[in-house]
Amino acid sequence: MEALGWQQHSCGLLSRHAGVVRPQSRPVCRRQTANSSRGCSSPSFSAQRAVRLTRPQQPCLLQSSSSSSKRDALRPKRCIKLGSSKQPIEEVADSTDSTNQKWGLLQWKEYNRPWQVPWSGSTVTIGMIAWVLSFLGVALILLPALGSLVGIKDFTAMSGTDKALYALVNQVLETLAGLGIVYLATRKFMPLSPDLLRYDFREPFAKPRGWLAWGLLGVLLSPLVVGAAAFAFSLFGFDEVNGKGTVDGVAQILSLDFPSFASLFGVTAVLAPILEETVFRGFLLTSLTKFMPTWAAVIASSVAFGLAHLSTRDLPQLVVLGTLLGFIYVRSRNLLSPMLIHGVWNGTVLTILFLLVQSGVDLKELFSGIHINDMKQILGQSVVNSFRGSSGEMRFQAGCGTSTRSAADLFPVVTPTDRLCNMRSRRPKPISDRQSGQAKRRRSDDAEARPTKRQKKPRPALRGVKGKPLWACSSVVDRQAAFALEKILEAHRTKRRGVSLKSLTLGSNIEAKKATFAVTTESIKYLQIIDAILDRSQILKECSQLARPSAVILVYELLFGEGVRAQGPAERHVLSCKDSLEAALSKELEAHGAEDVSELLPATEESRPRSVRVNTIKVTKEAAISRLQADFGSLEPDGLLDDVLILPSSCALHDHPWVKNGSLILQSKASCMPAQALSPEPGWTVLDCCAAPGNKTTHLAARLGNIGKVIAVDRDPVRFKRLKDNAKLAGATCIQCIQDDFLKLPLDTAQFSSVDAVLLDPSCSGSGTAHNQVDRLLSPTDEVDCGRLESLAAFQEKALRHAFKLPKLKRLVYSTCSSHSIEGEEVIEKVMPLANQLGFHLEGPFPSWHRRGHKQFPDGKLMVRADAKLDRTDGFFLALFSKTDLENGIG
């Protein structure tokens, strides 16, 4: 009896509670919940009538139904047989009664105290199924339908704040639906026993059930219990499980602004705890005590709770946390206790994430690139840090740069709904540092990573010529890289769109993503040389089982990468051909008159110096120089552009906190020329006609000193969001964004009569930035789509003519990142007569800059060009028109 957690108490107490007049010595079933086999099968058997017998020899109790209460009236009379008549039978503890309960954390028997639940198993089953359906229905059907009614078509296109608001509305609906279902399931049994579905703020510290006392105890215990569990799981290798965690979902949404934080706080720290504690603890756990011991019900409901969060990665921690919540609830009998723990847990994790965002960490980047193997390292380091008293943020050495990762990643955010929201927004995330050196060093960490159970191995390329299976590379990274390469080459050959290097190498099923991305990119860079080496050495002819993509990857590894180990047949074959491969490389170098292979590589972004623009709205140039010098050592101010700094190509800037908080803007030197050429004066109104994503717009705002106005126009909704976000991040309050077709703006009306200057940077072929594109690496010849170029040039000319309609225009910069004169000099030449007629002339900006417009155009020397290869920046074109009569005033 004791083991079951029952306590002895007087029958008088029973009578008081139940209001049932009953002989105090009558025998009653000692455990009414697991009672059908013992003759006590009533689903409505009231807890308040539970008694232990104080007198033996009574084999049967005819329970009274004479209660004045409606509930008692519904109860059937029943006969309960008991064991040996010699066995003392005691009164069964009333589960609602606290006087017989013992206070204290170590009162183990108290953790096994069941509830007396009046509803049946089918009510529980139907209730839980209804909840699951409502949970999925709201998030996947109802809300998207409501969203489309109010014009939300693409969740991924929403800003961080809008996504957070969306998640809040989702959670409000989920909570209402969930609570409604629990109400409907239990309604006919009302009024319920006082300890069922109890939310009672009274007596927060009263022994033995003070809800706040138990809640606070749980708050203290939760990080210890979950942290210890995470550590234990990692020792047993559960951290090999890859995939999204609940925290990732929130991280994808959380942005810098307070509304986003407040909405997510409402979701995770208030609504989710109310809903989930009601469903999993209040309804499911209590119901399960009817069919199993209380401890088992706690664990079973926690497993259900964990599974509902749809994250394999977080399942263990969620189950452990759910178990803690369950046992606390068993002790307090008040749902406010687990709600408090749940809310504090989620609120704390969210606040840590928010503080990380505030301090410049990009959570999307942070959570997209973390391999679960890092968990051990993060945990180990968080333990070390906690001894050192540092914050939850820590730095990991990653090649030349550092990346920050949060200890918060260890802990799940306990709400499943944000995961559902984010299911609609899964995309491979950009990786920040692509330096091959970094990639190689990082690779040594994860190249040997074994495929996890969840990982789908890229299939080795089917069958060879004679039906023999083709050899796949043995290393996971090389195998994945070969698979990605095969797909990319195929897509390139068939001109199929939508196949991206990033999706093939950074997708959720890819192990060691960054290493895979790096090896694939590097192999593509070396592709032409490797192809030539393979042809010269004929190693593929000798072996029909080695497919070309695998051979390319292994030859890259052998000759230019980290080397090849004789792990499998593919590696052994390539190693056996090492001499002929090296000889073929020498011949190839000789044939091109090159001393080093680097001379034969296409120029790529990685080999260029990095340029960064100082956002003078937020920091001074001097402060930026000293910060970057401290972080990277060497840098130099650009000789031509006032606010541009040049750093070595090896510097990884994407993760830099000042880049994250908008103090520094990653912008090519060439792309910084237009705003400086325009030189708007503080107080002017400048129209940026094709503005998104806003690099030049924010530069204009900075040149204005944030005084005056920049009207930024873009018609593309997705890019327009980025424009608004970037303007906000840059702190450029003088920017006014308009989503519209620039060609349709009534520029000759009063609305635009205050515009002094125009920056027109229209859509173009982008041929000047092609060195950043994989296609360019695959076919470095200058293939040109003439039809496309002509239609772009027609738009550019139309836009330029339209801009000249502005009545008070003083200066206009036209720019494109194109190397083709059809999008540059020719456009200017066509518009020149109109410009002259309106009193404009071409002013030659940057007279000290050597590269001017193409010579065959008479005004070419007044225009500015940058060459992608020779000037080591983007290929670029720029022309500046200035109103003739104002020339002297502008200097």
Ligand SMILES: C[S@@+](CC[C@H](N)C(=O)[O-])C[C@H]1O[C@@H](n2cnc3c(N)ncnc32)[C@H](O)[C@@H]1O
């Ligand atoms: C080369 S990008 C501008 C880059 C931008 N100036 C910067 O530095 O960040 C060209 C932009 O023009 C926009 N665009 C194209 N046609 C447009 C039109 N008719 N009206 C407004 N924007 C247009 C495109 O959506 C695209 O964002």
